[in-house]
Amino acid sequence: MxxxxxxxxxxxxxxxxxxxxxxxxxxxxxxxxxxxxxxxxxxxxxxxxxxxxxHHHHQNPHxxxxxxxxxxxxxxxxxxxxxDLPIVLILVLLLLLILIIIIIIIIIIITIIIIIIVLSNNNSQSQLNAT
Incomplete structure (x- = not known):
C-alpha cells in the first residue's frame, strides 16, 4: 500500500x-x-x-x-x-455505479412497457381490421 x-x-x-x-x-x-x-x-x-x-502535551493547561x-x-x-479516503472514494464510486445501473434498468423497463403497449395497440388494430 x-x-x-x-x-x-x-x-x-x-x-x-x-x-x-x-x-x-x-x-x-x-x-x-x-x-x-x-x-x-x-x-x-x-x-x-x-x-x-x-499537561505538557497542551500549549495552555487552563x-x-x-x-x-x-x-x-x-x-x-x-x-x-x-x-479512510480511499475507502470512502470506493464507496462513493460504488454508489454511483449502483445508481447508474438502477437508472439504466428503469429506462429499460419503461422502454419495454412502451413497446408492449405499442405492440398490443397494433394487435388490437389488426384484430379490428380482420373482423
Missing amino acids: VEPCLEEGRADQNSPQSPCQRLYGDYQPTFKRSTDKYWWDWSSEFSPSGHQHQ THSHTHPHIILLTFVRRIVIV
Whole structure:
C-alpha cells in the first residue's frame, strides 16, 4: 500500500513511518500522534490519575478540558479524510455505479412497457381490421 506514495524514491525524511506525507501535508504525523493520545489512550487522559502528567502535551493547561471535544473531533475528521479516503472514494464510486445501473434498468423497463403497449395497440388494430 505504501509503494504508490514513493515517487522517484522520495520518502519523507522527517517521519519514516509516513512516506505519504508529501501527499497529505503535515496531517499524517500529527494524526498518528493524536490517535495514540486521544483514541487509544483516552481513558488515562480523562482519569484523575493520568491527568497531571498529560499537561505538557497542551500549549495552555487552563483550556485543558475545553480542548478535548475539539481535538477529538479534529482527529475524527482527519481520520476520515486521511485514513479512510480511499475507502470512502470506493464507496462513493460504488454508489454511483449502483445508481447508474438502477437508472439504466428503469429506462429499460419503461422502454419495454412502451413497446408492449405499442405492440398490443397494433394487435388490437389488426384484430379490428380482420373482423
